[in-house]
Amino acid sequence: MEKPWLxxxxxxxxxxxxxxxxxxxxILTETAQTYPSNIASxxxxxxxxxxRITVGGKHTYQELNELVNRFATALYQLGVRKGDxxxxxxxxxxxxxxxxxxxxxxxxxxxxxNPTYTSRELQHQLVDSGAETIIILNLFWRRLRxxxxxxxxxxxxxxxxxxxxxxxxxxxxxxxxxxxxxxxEVRPEHDIFYFDHLLKKYDPTPPLVPVQPEDIALLQYxxxxxxxPKGAMLSxxxxxxxxxxxxxxxxxxRPGAEKIMSAIPFFHVYGMTTCLIYTVMxxxxxxxxxxxxxxxxxxxxxxxxxxxxxxxxxxxxIGVVNHPNVKKYDMSSIDACISGSAxxxxxxxxxxxxxxxxxxxxxxxxxxxxxxxxxxxxxGERRSGSIGIPLPDVEARLxxxxxxxxxxxxxxxxxELLVRGPQVMxxxxxxxxxxxxxxxxxxxxxxxxICRADKDGYFYIVDRKKDVMIVGGFKVxxxxxxxxxxxxxxxxxxxxxxxxxxxxxxxxxxAYIVPQDGSPPTRDxxxxxxxxxxxxxxxxxxxxxxxELPKTVVGKVLRRELIAEELERQKAAGERPAx
Numbered sequence: 077m078e079k080p081w082l083x084x085x086x087x088x089x090x091x092x093x094x095x096x097x098x099x100x101x102x103i104l105t106e107t108a109q110t111y112p113s114n115i116a117s118x119x120x121x122x123x124x125x126x127x128r129i130t131v132g133g134k135h136t137y138q139e140l141n142e143l144v145n146r147f148a149t150a151l152y153q154l155g156v157r158k159g160d161x162x163x164x165x166x167x168x169x170x171x172x173x174x175x176x177x178x179x180x181x182x183x184x185x186x187x188x189x190n191p192t193y194t195s196r197e198l199q200h201q202l203v204d205s206g207a208e209t210i211i212i213l214n215l216f217w218r219r220l221r222x223x224x225x226x227x228x229x230x231x232x233x234x235x236x237x238x239x240x241x242x243x244x245x246x247x248x249x250x251x252x253x254x255x256x257x258x259x260x261e262v263r264p265e266h267d268i269f270y271f272d273h274l275l276k277k278y279d280p281t282p283p284l285v286p287v288q289p290e291d292i293a294l295l296q297y298x299x300x301x302x303x304x305p306k307g308a309m310l311s312x313x314x315x316x317x318x319x320x321x322x323x324x325x326x327x328x329x330r331p332g333a334e335k336i337m338s339a340i341p342f343f344h345v346y347g348m349t350t351c352l353i354y355t356v357m358x359x360x361x362x363x364x365x366x367x368x369x370x371x372x373x374x375x376x377x378x379x380x381x382x383x384x385x386x387x388x389x390x391x392x393x394i395g396v397v398n399h400p401n402v403k404k405y406d407m408s409s410i411d412a413c414i415s416g417s418a419x420x421x422x423x424x425x426x427x428x429x430x431x432x433x434x435x436x437x438x439x440x441x442x443x444x445x446x447x448x449x450x451x452x453x454x455x456g457e458r459r460s461g462s463i464g465i466p467l468p469d470v471e472a473r474l475x476x477x478x479x480x481x482x483x484x485x486x487x488x489x490x491x492e493l494l495v496r497g498p499q500v501m502x503x504x505x506x507x508x509x510x511x512x513x514x515x516x517x518x519x520x521x522x523x524x525x526i527c528r529a530d531k532d533g534y535f536y537i538v539d540r541k542k543d544v545m546i547v548g549g550f551k552v553x554x555x556x557x558x559x560x561x562x563x564x565x566x567x568x569x570x571x572x573x574x575x576x577x578x579x580x581x582x583x584x585x586x587a588y589i590v591p592q593d594g595s596p597p598t599r600d601x602x603x604x605x606x607x608x609x610x611x612x613x614x615x616x617x618x619x620x621x622x623x624e625l626p627k628t629v630v631g632k633v634l635r636r637e638l639i640a641e642e643l644e645r646q647k648a649a650g651e652r653p654a655x
Contacts, residue, residue, distance in 0.1 A: 077473070080485065081465035081533030086456040088327035093468050095498055097289040098316045101144070101181040103357050108141035111332050111359040116140040117170045118335075119364045120377050121237065121249065130380070131248065133241045135170060137359070143170075143240075145280030147178035153278060154231055154269070156209055158183030158285050161295065163202060163210040163229075164343065165189035165220075167366040170240045171271055172342045173352060175211045180294075180312070183287040184209075187295045187307070188343040190628075191216055197305075199223035205295050205307055205505065211235060211271065215253075217260040234262045235271035237366065289313045295505050296345045296443045307505035308443045310345075317498035318446035319353045321467040326412060326454055329385075334360035335409075337383040339368040339392065345447045346416045350387040360385075371395035375405040382409040386434070389417040390424065391631030393436060397427040398568065410434030412454045416441055418632045419537065419555065421562050422460040438463055440537065444514065444521055446499040450535055461559070462534045470497040472535065473520075474527055486531035490538050493527035494520045526553065543635060545574030545583040547613045552585060554635070557616065560609045561587060566597040571625055571633045572616065575642045587616040588625060588638055596621045 082091050107116075115134050122131035135143070156162060162179045164186055166172045179186050187205045189198065191213065198219055202210070203226070211233045212220055220232065238249040253259055264270055293315060295307035323329065336355045340347035355362045363381045368374050375396060378386065393415060396402060413428070413436040420438040428436040435454055440463035441447030449472070452464035466472045474483040474491035483491045500521045503511035514522050526538040539553040546552075554572040561570040569590040574583030587602060597605075599619040606615050626634040 077471055079466070079471075079533065080531065084453060084457055084465055084532060084534075086327070086453050089324055090468055093317075093320055093324055095313070095317050095320060097313065099180070099287055099289060099312050100293055100315060100353065101177050103316070103319075103353065104137075104141055104144060104177050107356050107359050108137040112136060112138035114332055114359055115361045116356070117173060117362050117364055118381065119170050119240065120381070121241070121245075121366060131241075131245055132364075133170075133245065135240070137356075140170070140173065142280045143174050143275060144177040144181060145282050146275050146278050147174050148181040148282035149278040149280065150269075150274035151178055151184065151209070152182050152283055152285075154209070156182060156184050158287065158291075159185065160209065161185045161187050161205045161207040163187040163189050163205065163207040163212075165191055165193075165198075165210060165212040165216055166235060166343070167191055167213060167237070168338055168342050168347075168351075168364050169235075169237060169366055170364065171211075171235045173362070174275075176342070176348075176352070178282075180287070181282055181285075183285040183291065185292050185295055188297070188345070188348070190341075190343055193219070195219045195222045199226055201297055201305065201307075202227040202229055204305075209233070213237060214260050214262050215256075215258045217262055218258075230267060232268045233271055233274065234264075234268060239272040239275075287312070289316070292502065294345075294348075298443050306507055306510060309502040309505055310446050311502055314446045314499050314501060315349065315353065317469075318349055318448055319357055321469065321497075321499065322350060322354050322448055323357060324468050325414075325451055326385075328411070328455070329358050329360075332359040334358060334385055335363055335381060335383045336360050337365070337374065337378055337381075337386040337388075338362045339365040339374050339386075340388055344417075345443050346387070346389075346441060349446060349448065350414070350416075368392060371399060372401060375399070375402065375407060378407045378410065379405045384409055384411050386410050386413040388413060388415055389631035390415055390420045391418075391627060393420065393424050393428050394569065397424055397431060402431060407432040407434070413437070414439045414448075414451055414454070416448065419461075419558075423562075425458070440464065440535070442523055442525075444501045444523075445495060445497070446501070449495045449497065449499070452534075459530075459534045462536050464535070465533050466495070466535075467497075470495060470499075472496075472529075472533075474529060477526070485529040485533060488528060490526050490528045493523045493525045493535065493537075495523060496520050543574070545585060547574075547583055547585060552583075552614050557585065557587065557606070557610065557614055560606050561589070561602070561616075563609075564597060564602065564605050566591050566594065566601070568592045569625055571635055571638065573635050573638050573642075575618070575639060578646055584618060585614065585616050586618040586620065586638075586642070588620050588622055590622055590624060 116137040119132040162184045238246040289312045293312045294310040297305040338351035410432045425436045437452035439451030450463045452458035557572040626637045
């Protein structure tokens with residue numbers, strides 16, 4: 077197929093790549109052989125700015141690989157076998173890296189679990205995946221115990237955040253955390269084990285399990301912002317291919333020398349690919365931050381550790397550029413950042429570049445594609461509002477929403493974005509019908525995103541198919557309204573949602589705004605401003621000022637949560653009168 081975007085690849089980026097079959101744990105093994113003494117994980121649990129003391133610890137690649145071998149031996153001795161699902165409910169930490177690589181080393185399937193899940197959400201994922209083993213932080217223990225009898229889980233491995241720290245830091249952190257309300261002292265039983273005890277008990281001699289590159293390595297559950305979360309089955313080959321595509325996209329990377337700010341959660345597939353596995357593949361140093369809040373903590377660590385790459389999400393970069401103390405920190409070590417998960421305003425990209433000297437570009441991906449499919453060239457031409465161009469070996473096309481016919485790239489029409497490439501999932505776990513609706517027989521993945529493309533092959537996400545609003549019989553795309561609102565000087569963050577109206581039968585356009593410092597805009601101000609750029613039926617009928625927007629832990633705004641709030645209000649108040 078025609079690929080006009082190839083003309084905009086930076087020098088050194090090939091149109092096609094080789095993908096030697098590679099098990100994910102072998103990436104770690106080979107890097108440990110090449111860079112045994114390089115720092116693999118630099119765990120920054122806390123940074124005491126006043127004393128410039130880092131509370132944390134470091135492991136070389138040789139040490140990390142040995143810990144993985146010990147934990148793989150432990151899992152096998154506890155009864156985990158090839159194909160078994162192992163749930164990992166941990167924050168960013170060396171324990172996460174150890175658990176992930178150890179599980180795939182013996183052929184198990186990792187199930188990433190969001191630590192912020194409620195008991196109900198946790199139960200659904202454990203039941204749906206069939207996980208019999210879970211590795212969990214003690215702080216999340218109560219939620220698991222509440223639902224464990226209703227799940228297949230029969231062995232629990234409990235980690236404390238200080239498990240891999242030196243004895244003096246262990247004492248310091250333990251003493252501090254014991255005063256927290258969510259602290260739980262878990263006692264070992266016949267089916268409950270301590271993470272650090274297993275590392276000490278077992279030798280680094282895991283069994284040789286015949287794992288194949290086409291075997292499933294990960295069940296990555298979709299965000300669940302629309303409907304019930306589903307497990308995307310990602311093979312070793314899928315993830316390996318995407319990491320190599322990301323590696324090719326940044327040819328300036330220095331093997332064995334980069335420091336990656338790893339603040340985006342590893343349990344999110346974007347964080348796992350770009351911070352965990354990519355870093356290991358290039359022999360870099362993971363600067364592991366378990367909690368990026370407050371964002372000033374991230375800025376301090378970038379300055380202190382001299383991070384060179386900073387994969388993240390828009391909320392992080394917006395937080396940096398809008399922070400009142402941002403100029404206090406020297407972040408000039410940053411060379412490149414790729415933002416994913418949500419739209420990134422060009423104004424933020426430019427302001428971030430001026431503050432740090434680094435290059436911030438927008439990219440795009442989805443769990444079903446391991447996840448990255450598009451990105452703006454890091455040091456080449458980036459275009460405002462664009463998610464960029466397809467990565468090597470990624471095919472992309474647009475189809476008409478009603479007829480399914482292919483659409484040209486240069487006439488401004490919008491359609492559903494379809495992608496095809498070696499990183500596309502094997503399907504949804506135990507959902508054959510959903511898989512058939514999502515992936516065509518010839519391998520095209522339906523993303524569910526409405527998109528347009530220019531003649532050069534730069535793509536622009538317009539909206540999600542399921543988020544389209546119907547107003548007076550006309551379709552309104554939330555992002556179209558949001559882009560206008562971001563131009564308003566009093567708007568810091570905004571999301572637009574269609575609220576079902578009980579009497580009109582269509583949607584009310586509502587804008588939820590986090591204002592800039594100073595007086596918040598009024599409804600009339602917002603409507604008058606939008607009237608300059610939008611048709612009357614697209615104007616926000618309602619405006620709500622909020623201190624913050626509900627977001628996932630990776631910064632994606634939960635539009636559906638806002639709609640659910642409105643529906644609850646309607647239910648409590650009876651039918652809301654028409655405007």
